[in-house]
Amino acid sequence: MTGFSPDLPPVFDAAFQERFEELLVWRRDVRRFRTEPLPEGLIGHLLSLADHAPSVGNSQPWRIVSVESDAARGRVLDNFKAENARALDSYADEQAEIYAKLKLAGLQEAPVHLAVFCEVEPQQGHGLGRATMPETLVYSVVGMIQTLWLAARAHGIGLGWVSILDPSRICEDLEVPANWTFVGYLCLGFPEEEHLDPELSRAGWQDRTTLEERLFHR
Numbered sequence: 391m392t393g394f395s396p397d398l399p400p401v402f403d404a405a406f407q408e409r410f411e412e413l414l415v416w417r418r419d420v421r422r423f424r425t426e427p428l429p430e431g432l433i434g435h436l437l438s439l440a441d442h443a444p445s446v447g448n449s450q451p452w453r454i455v456s457v458e459s460d461a462a463r464g465r466v467l468d469n470f471k472a473e474n475a476r477a478l479d480s481y482a483d484e485q486a487e488i489y490a491k492l493k494l495a496g497l498q499e500a501p502v503h504l505a506v507f508c509e510v511e512p513q514q515g516h517g518l519g520r521a522t523m524p525e526t527l528v529y530s531v532v533g534m535i536q537t538l539w540l541a542a543r544a545h546g547i548g549l550g551w552v553s554i555l556d557p558s559r560i561c562e563d564l565e566v567p568a569n570w571t572f573v574g575y576l577c578l579g580f581p582e583e584e585h586l587d588p589e590l591s592r593a594g595w596q597d598r599t600t601l602e603e604r605l606f607h608r
Contacts, residue, residue, distance in 0.1 A: 413544055420548030421589060423499040423579035432545065433578065434501055440538035444528035449515030452531045452573075455564055456501035466505075466555070466562040466575065467497050473554045488595055495552045500577035505560060506535060507570035531573045538576070548581035 402410075437454065445451060457463055457558045474494060481489050497503070508531045512523075535551070542549045557572035591597045 407456075409441040411431045413540060416584075416586065417539060417543045418548065418581075418585065418588065420495050420550045420577075420581050422553070422582035423496045423548060423550075423577065424538055424582050425499050426580060427501045428547065428579065432547070433581075434526070435543045436545065436547070436578075438536060439541040440534050443530070443534035443537040444517070445533070446520050446526040447515030447518030449512050449518075449520075449527065449530065450526045451509045452534045453507040453509050453566070453570055455507070455562065455566065457505055457507040462564065463497070463503060464501070466560065468494055469559050469563065470497060470553050472554065473556055476523060477554055488593060492591070492593055492595065494554055496550050496577040496579070497552065497581075500550065500579040504576040504578065505566075506574045506576060507532060507561075507566055508573050509567075509569055510569050526574060528571065535574055535576065542578060547578055548582065550577040551575070552577060573606045 403572075424574055433456075441450070443452075456464060478486060503604070508528045510527060539549045552575040555572075556577055560571065560572050561577065585592065588598065
């Protein structure tokens, strides 16, 4: 890291704050990827940045599987197709018509696939902070994913979180330990196109709402 000193607290000036706000606004859930591979070593670097994410009791419960073989990716794609068809059947009329047109995964184009799990009883952390809320382990994994998302975007890489999957089938197909819980399947690559507004807004599925509708005072 250029100019980074472990002995001095950082100073994030107004210019950095402005760029960080821009990063947050431009973070998108990408579904349209270019197929070209990412630069050598970049994914490892992004994951090392994401590994700085906070976790309950410093447990770092995330377990990441890089899905690389055609056979493994094929099983994930079959999983998605089955669950996507089931989801389509659950909608009716206009919603079903819009849903059928949505691009909900970049599984066939994205050069990098990461399946992210949570180890539900990690020895690391010694149980600190999760006795009353064990779900904080999964929350920690989600925080890691968000950190990876922002790090990827800062390097010009798009990330798409595919959730239309059967979790138990993912665990079985990727042969992970029984005490791992599936959290998310991530596709990463260079975006095919750039948009400030979410694709779901452009497609007429759902616009974002204002914060005031979700902020309460007591």
